Amino acid sequence: MKYKEMKLGDVAEINMGQSPNSKYYNSDRKGIEFLQGIRTFGENYPSFDTYTTQYNKISKKGDILFSVRAPVGKVNWSDRKIAIGRGLAALNVLPNFSSKYVYYFLKKVGSQINSISSGTVFSSINKKELANVKILIPDSLKDQEYIGTRLALLDKKIELNNQINDNLTA
Template sequence: MKFKLSDVANVTMGQSPKSEFFNDTATGEPFLQGVRTFGRLYPTIDTYTTEYNRLATQGSILFSVRAPVGQINWANKDIAIGRGLAAIAPVYERVNPDYLYYLLKSMGAAINSQSNGTVFTSINKTELNNLDLELPELAQQEKVGTTLRLLDDKIESLSEINDNLAT
């Protein structure tokens, strides 16, 4: 079945606080401006803010809306977001969050190639909300999403073990 992203998720566009509120001393909320510290699944936090305008709640999908458009990570905690990111909060009754994450991940390159801008490519809230999604029944989404998430969790675990062996 075809849906728009806005049919199955709530999109919050980031908005940057003034730079005077930023710090690297872990004071305030974790803050991300863009994909600079995105990991394979989760971002690394190195910037914090004592004032913020928009928040990605834990479990949201972090989606880059400025060059490069379409890169994603999970918000593994509440994170203040700047204008380079959007938070996508799936509506659980309509879409499996894991399935939506992997679907958006698979669409990232195509979204980036269609984004607008002369110096920096970007996508706005209307364009993001209007993304066309092809979604199977919820039970099928859950099977696929769970399987892919288990595989990613295993890869993440093995990567941590590998990193520990290297030190």
């Protein structure tokens, strides 16, 4: 299997979040789900406790949610249209690349990306820095899909084992 080094900006469209005015936030399920950052990130998917009736930026179903502020580099999947705040970016992987592969690559190296971030009060990464993050990717889309699918299957098994463990302790 041959690999090439690419920039994340050449593999995915990067949509940086932008927070709406907080007067539009609510916990009454009015509007659409809103994520400011990783507070409600799960292992692979976020949960929601905040909604907004106005928003500036969204992630679409299938996008990779990537934390760009304190800490930088955490990832989750967007499984629906979500309003995103300034702590997140939505990565829409381009058609010639595997979203699953990119997701698991970023999940593995996210903490290393945090080390290149800057910020006096807390760490952050801007769009240009994120676009320049290097990603090692197989030449073949078929190979990318194979790796991504295998890792997704392992994640599902881990999730199932965690559910079984939770049920045993309940």
